[in-house]
Amino acid sequence: MLAKDICADCAVRDQALCGSLDDQELVALNSIGQRRRVPRGATVMWAGDESVICANLLSGVLKLVASTADGREQIVGLLYASDFVGTPFADHADFTITALTDAELCVFPRQAFERVLEDHARMEHVLLQRTLRALNEARGRMLTLARKSAEEKIAGFLLDMASRAGSTGCRATPDGPLTFDLPLTRGQIADVLGLTIETVSRQMTKLKSAGVISLPGGRGITIADQNALELRAQAA
Amino acid sequence: MLAKDICADCAVRDQALCGSLDDQELVALNSIGQRRRVPRGATVMWAGDESVICANLLSGVLKLVASTADGREQIVGLLYASDFVGTPFADHADFTITALTDAELCVFPRQAFERVLEDHARMEHVLLQRTLRALNEARGRMLTLARKSAEEKIAGFLLDMASRAGSTGCRATPDGPLTFDLPLTRGQIADVLGLTIETVSRQMTKLKSAGVISLPGGRGITIADQNALELRAQAA
DNA sequence: CGCCTGGTTGAGCAACGTCAAGAACTGTGG
DNA sequence: CCACAGTTCTTGACGTTGCTCAACCAGGCG
Structure with missing residues (x-):
């Protein structure tokens, strides 16, 4: 060949x-x-x-x-x-x-x-x-790493992953909620963002409670409200 | 010309x-x-x-x-x-x-x-x-930025500046204390290290009290005990 | 079923940020 | 030389964020 x-x-x-x-x-x-x-x-x-x-x-x-x-x-x-x-x-x-x-x-x-x-x-x-x-x-x-809060870090990270998933992910309507799998464990996300695994988990739970995302088990994640997420990615 | x-x-x-x-x-x-x-x-x-x-x-x-x-x-x-x-x-x-x-x-x-x-x-x-x-x-x-403590950041930074000053700085004996001027204000150091100006100031004072460095007014600084500084640059 | 890895949740705490006051230095003009 | 303003630096009291430690839960697999 x-x-x-x-x-x-x-x-x-x-x-x-x-x-x-x-x-x-x-x-x-x-x-x-x-x-x-x-x-x-x-x-x-x-x-x-x-x-x-x-x-x-x-x-x-x-x-x-x-x-x-x-x-x-x-x-x-x-x-x-x-x-x-x-x-x-x-x-x-x-x-x-x-x-x-x-x-x-x-x-x-x-x-x-x-x-x-x-x-x-x-x-x-x-x-x-x-x-x-x-x-x-x-x-x-x-x-x-140096200046953003845990919330901003997580929100920004999720947006990043969402845009990367973009094509491979799945969404019902063109501008509707986007569902995809995170390629990283909580621990790895923590290592990327300079946080601990507990803080990552808590922030994810907080976003879920706020209805911004949902976590359908395992690595899966759904971005329910991208605007809200973008807002949190740059909140003081 | x-x-x-x-x-x-x-x-x-x-x-x-x-x-x-x-x-x-x-x-x-x-x-x-x-x-x-x-x-x-x-x-x-x-x-x-x-x-x-x-x-x-x-x-x-x-x-x-x-x-x-x-x-x-x-x-x-x-x-x-x-x-x-x-x-x-x-x-x-x-x-x-x-x-x-x-x-x-x-x-x-x-x-x-x-x-x-x-x-x-x-x-x-x-x-x-x-x-x-x-x-x-x-x-x-x-x-x-993500993983080191304020003390480690400051100690590491001072070592950095010391090695950069190296030739232009002044030392009494070849391996003795090194004196030079920091090219940055406390505020700028804070901006480099992802800290606040107050934390930088406090850490410097702490190093001075410990006899590791001295601060002869203005921007000047003397590294009195480089080993101690290196130790603090990688302390848990 | 027990085990293992990964995830969630809680309580307490320490490090660092925030706010505030005052000291020290720098440069300017008298 | 001193007085003054403007900046930078130091120090203190206090609050918050995110880390530590610990327990518990959920799913995958032999």
Whole structure:
């Protein structure tokens, strides 16, 4: 099978970095890449380890975790399908990367990938744009972590997840209530927002009591009143 | 005067992005650049504004501020001499950029700068590396903002400033106490660390009482016991 | 059925924010 | 040199938010 055929069935062929390559370039990249399945809970990369790989995320969700010496944790980023994984040009990984769901990666040896990057300005260009966007997002989240109340954090987070679910979620009428599954446990939501699991739970219950959302068991959630949620996402 | 001569007296000629260019390329870049002095307190760019410029910071310190609708603020980044200012490829600025000290910039129209970037892969490459580093730093700070105590934040911040002062600061013996001036007011420190001005002040007083630092009036500070400070920077 | 993981709820508490007053420093003009 | 205003900094009293600790509930699975 030719490399370009391998990539032809790639779910994120056009969304991922590779979208910037033509078929011929793709062959070159593909020759150093390798698919890898990662089960839920498995760690792809440990903070402090030598940085040996980069990857494209084909499916699933990964978390990027920073932690203190005494074990406190903070999720500093979530990676979804077509996102780029790893840090080129860094000797050591700064964060631990773990799969929150079963996931599939297209893995490259870091140094080989860097060489490809250097030969293909267009791909490096796309990576730069992605990195700039990630940086802006991280900085935006700094505001949330440092200055927003638990209620604002939860409301904002739910809106985020809702817009991400958007297409895959299910709603009765085009502008009516939206139902979808949260891809994270309460504990993971707490790790994203810089809260504790109890606070997350209480805020969710509060939103439910207020009729803003409902929680039909398990991971499911229905956004009943998006306006109310948006209001709470920026209440003082 | 030739462009390369203009740049020849640039204090950050080799540290800044331009360091990746040869003399000829520098002429091209310089033809679109322009020096600009910015007094302390002046705002270089407002969040939400159309993103019209990029720049290299020649001297001084800038702050990058995110704020909520109701006026709460968070400094999401500090920029020092030779740092790159602005976001290429973005239509709108996401953060407000303000001078904390008198500063000097080498300013480029954003779109012209983007064209230069596209023609000079080496420069784009350097910018990518910088952006990746900034991203890692921002993520690291997310951990601090969300999970560290006020004491840990202050201790870590002072160590940061100490290492940055390093050369310019003054110490009696090579490993003895280090004295330098903080470039930020208490209020600005609070904005960086996600605290209030009062909490910053109290923590500083506490460190002084413990004999870890001394505060010889004004902005001055002496790190008396760096080990003790490092310990407090990662205490539970 | 018991076990395990994840979620909810409650009571108490500590850290940090808020409000308020006053001290110290900076710069300006007399 | 001093008086003055304006800012920044410190300190205190008090309140609130969200964390800690602990118990209990619900669903999935051997």
